[in-house]
Amino acid sequence: MKTYKIASIPGDGIGKEVVPAAIRVLREVENIHGGLKFEVSEYPWGSEYYLEHQQMMPEDGLGTLKHFDAIFLGAVGNPDIVPDHISLWELLINIRRSFEQVINIRPARTFAGLSSKLANSEDFDFIVVRENSEGEYSEAGGTIHQGGDKVAIQNAIFSRKGTERAMKFAFELAEQRRNKVTSATKSNGIYHTMPFWDEVFKDVSDNFPEVQTEKEHIDALAASFVTRPERFDVIVASNLFGDILTDIGAAIMGSVGIAPAANINMNGKYPSMFEPVHGSAPDIEGKGMANPIGQIWTAKMMLDHFGETEIADQLLTAIESVIRKGIVTQDIGGKATTTEVTDEIIQQLAEVT
Amino acid sequence: MKTYKIASIPGDGIGKEVVPAAIRVLREVENIHGGLKFEVSEYPWGSEYYLEHQQMMPEDGLGTLKHFDAIFLGAVGNPDIVPDHISLWELLINIRRSFEQVINIRPARTFAGLSSKLANSEDFDFIVVRENSEGEYSEAGGTIHQGGDKVAIQNAIFSRKGTERAMKFAFELAEQRRNKVTSATKSNGIYHTMPFWDEVFKDVSDNFPEVQTEKEHIDALAASFVTRPERFDVIVASNLFGDILTDIGAAIMGSVGIAPAANINMNGKYPSMFEPVHGSAPDIEGKGMANPIGQIWTAKMMLDHFGETEIADQLLTAIESVIRKGIVTQDIGGKATTTEVTDEIIQQLAEVT
Numbered sequence: 001m002k003t004y005k006i007a008s009i010p011g012d013g014i015g016k017e018v019v020p021a022a023i024r025v026l027r028e029v030e031n032i033h034g035g036l037k038f039e040v041s042e043y044p045w046g047s048e049y050y051l052e053h054q055q056m057m058p059e060d061g062l063g064t065l066k067h068f069d070a071i072f073l074g075a076v077g078n079p080d081i082v083p084d085h086i087s088l089w090e091l092l093i094n095i096r097r098s099f100e101q102v103i104n105i106r107p108a109r110t111f112a113g114l115s116s117k118l119a120n121s122e123d124f125d126f127i128v129v130r131e132n133s134e135g136e137y138s139e140a141g142g143t144i145h146q147g148g149d150k151v152a153i154q155n156a157i158f159s160r161k162g163t164e165r166a167m168k169f170a171f172e173l174a175e176q177r178r179n180k181v182t183s184a185t186k187s188n189g190i191y192h193t194m195p196f197w198d199e200v201f202k203d204v205s206d207n208f209p210e211v212q213t214e215k216e217h218i219d220a221l222a223a224s225f226v227t228r229p230e231r232f233d234v235i236v237a238s239n240l241f242g243d244i245l246t247d248i249g250a251a252i253m254g255s256v257g258i259a260p261a262a263n264i265n266m267n268g269k270y271p272s273m274f275e276p277v278h279g280s281a282p283d284i285e286g287k288g289m290a291n292p293i294g295q296i297w298t299a300k301m302m303l304d305h306f307g308e309t310e311i312a313d314q315l316l317t318a319i320e321s322v323i324r325k326g327i328v329t330q331d332i333g334g335k336a337t338t339t340e341v342t343d344e345i346i347q348q349l350a351e352v353t
Numbered sequence: 354m355k356t357y358k359i360a361s362i363p364g365d366g367i368g369k370e371v372v373p374a375a376i377r378v379l380r381e382v383e384n385i386h387g388g389l390k391f392e393v394s395e396y397p398w399g400s401e402y403y404l405e406h407q408q409m410m411p412e413d414g415l416g417t418l419k420h421f422d423a424i425f426l427g428a429v430g431n432p433d434i435v436p437d438h439i440s441l442w443e444l445l446i447n448i449r450r451s452f453e454q455v456i457n458i459r460p461a462r463t464f465a466g467l468s469s470k471l472a473n474s475e476d477f478d479f480i481v482v483r484e485n486s487e488g489e490y491s492e493a494g495g496t497i498h499q500g501g502d503k504v505a506i507q508n509a510i511f512s513r514k515g516t517e518r519a520m521k522f523a524f525e526l527a528e529q530r531r532n533k534v535t536s537a538t539k540s541n542g543i544y545h546t547m548p549f550w551d552e553v554f555k556d557v558s559d560n561f562p563e564v565q566t567e568k569e570h571i572d573a574l575a576a577s578f579v580t581r582p583e584r585f586d587v588i589v590a591s592n593l594f595g596d597i598l599t600d601i602g603a604a605i606m607g608s609v610g611i612a613p614a615a616n617i618n619m620n621g622k623y624p625s626m627f628e629p630v631h632g633s634a635p636d637i638e639g640k641g642m643a644n645p646i647g648q649i650w651t652a653k654m655m656l657d658h659f660g661e662t663e664i665a666d667q668l669l670t671a672i673e674s675v676i677r678k679g680i681v682t683q684d685i686g687g688k689a690t691t692t693e694v695t696d697e698i699i700q701q702l703a704e705v706t
């Protein structure tokens with residue numbers, strides 16, 4: 001019996017609906033696969049927790065999470081309750097940084113039966129490798145003066161080590177795929193860090209002579225996601241550019257509600273975290289409208305990370321078949337509720353295995 | 354006779370094809386409208402000029418440009434010849450900053466006969482007001498260490514004055530349109546400058562109680578441009594976010610080749626600059642494939658800026674009718690060359706007036 005210890009943090013908004021849905025799917029995985037067990041501990045941390053405790057998670061929250069095999073997170077943020085920069089830096093970004101989850105992997109692809117938001121688009125299938133530990137997301141900076149003279153300064157900080165690491169990861173991934181890496185840059189406008197980014201990309205690419213490379217400025221690249229997504233295989237991007245590109249990737253798939261993500265710790269010292277691309281969407285909370293596919297596909301990435309690739313593939317097949325049958329939520333053209341989609345995925349999973 | 358003195362800078366790549374095309378249209382405007390004259394002086398500045406002179410424009414380039422009523426620019430950048438951060442900061446960004454062109458206005462809308470890149474999208478019609486003088490585009494920063502330890506630091510700098518000015522402009526524009534302003538933020542990830550951005554947005558919006566407001570994080574907003582562009586009226590964005598959003602806006606319209614832009618000097622001390630959203634696209638230079646509509650629509654914005662709104666509207670009507678007839682370049686589904694599209698716009702202009 002292989003047991004995986006999972007810390008689940010539903011978080012805010014629809015996180016509280018889609019995480020339980022995905023856990024139900026994991027229970028079915030246990031049913032099917034006699035040799036697997038998921039020990040799930042749920043932590044009610046998030047904006048409501050903040051209201052009571054003036055912090056997003058307990059003082060020893062990281063100490064608690066540290067011992068798990070993985071963290072399974074829904075979504076964080078509810079600006080009506082806690083300012084976003086506080087809620088995110090205390091919880092989501094805090095975990096990413098403290099647990100050295102330096103890479104964020106985010107796939108996007110077409111599915112049979114799911115019309116892309118794009119007109120007449122060809123099939124596409126790409127993965128964005130997002131640098132997840134530094135760059136534009138930084139606490140360095142501050143404000144000077146007050147009132148009409150106030151000036152805010154933000155430092156973006158790119159290290160050779162962090163940049164190289166993300167790029168190397170992207171190239172190795174491309175080698176297992178279609179051998180192409182696109183670098184998201186903006187060296188024409190962002191004067192210091194982006195020419196540096198280009199320089200590292202050039203150096204890393206020299207070690208992968210078989211991999212085709214290209215660089216594109218983020219503005220043109222964002223447009224290319226809309227006009228010709230089929231031309232991408234692996235895209236490597238900074239923290240901010242990766243964030244933006246993956247929401248566009250999710251949108252062209254059909255909805256931000258279906259895109260999965262994995263925050264990967266690469267040195268084995270801390271757990272990785274699995275968290276879909278979409279946000280907490282407090283406006284649709286409690287209506288049963290939330291698309292659970294993003295969170296369930298994210299669970300699939302967690303299974304892959306555990307090395308349980310066979311059942312992970314079966315789970316993806318189940319998702320594909322439910323999408324093909326059109327038993328989906330409103331955001332992607334269906335009428336089903338969160339629970340109905342989840343039930344159907346569970347049933348399909350039982351059938352494909 | 355009203356005479357406007359225009360400095361034309363075709364720049365690099367397809368800039369050298371679309372600027373002459375748009376100037377031909379301006380000549381037709383003169384023909385039609387007996388009382389108007391455009392005195393155009395062309396300056397061959399750009400990456401090829403750099404090869405010869407080790408600079409993108411002459412020492413006294415700004416002094417030369419200063420006396421014109423407007424600058425009409427194609428596109429700058431050819432990374433095979435000059436690194437992008439040099440070519441852009443010495444020419445395009447240099448002009449924007451030195452001439453205090455603090456606002457960049459960039460409309461996007463659907464056209465009859467032009468299918469959007471989006472499936473089943475409703476008609477949309479929005480304008481992005483891009484802060485054009487500060488923010489993420491900054492020379493402040495640098496690198497420390499060398500080799501494997503190298504670290505690059507980029508300062509984004511937002512002043513109260515610059516931020517307020519862009520927002521006020523957006524609200525005043527919205528008052529003439531559909532009374533809605535969306536703020537592009539990222540205060541959940543960008544720790545210092547974006548909460549500041551939100552704070553200024555809140556303050557400015559208090560002065561426009563009739564205008565409906567919303568703020569959306571840049572990732573979700575970029576996705577919304579793809580999934581529900583019809584819900585936007587005016588969007589106000591920082592320099593970088595505005596840059597990214599307007600390429601997406603251009604892409605959903607059908608092609609980056611048709612989107613126009615205006616870099617506005619607001620204090621009357623220096624000329625404004627008119628330059629389309631698209632880049633220099635050196636890969637398609639000289640093939641007659643470049644879409645001239647972006648540059649010609651940009652000329653329309655220049656006419657508006659001169660206060661020649663009647664002929665400006667007629668020019669837009671001519672563009673609309675050419676698009677409706679499908680006499681367009683390949684990027685938007687036609688077979689016509691740059692010259693054929695331009696000829697057709699000139700002919701339509703003669704007909705509508």
Ligand SMILES: CC(C)[C@H](C(=O)O)[C@@H](O)C(=O)O
Pocket residue numbers: 188189219429430441445596629630
């Ligand atoms: C060429 C580049 C520096 C420029 C920018 O980023 O401002 C361009 O993309 C634009 O949008 O005008």
Ligand SMILES: CC(C)[C@H](C(=O)O)[C@@H](O)C(=O)O
Pocket residue numbers: 076077088092243277541542572
């Ligand atoms: C919530 C926010 C801080 C976060 C990010 O920007 O990283 C989210 O958008 C994501 O993509 O995981």
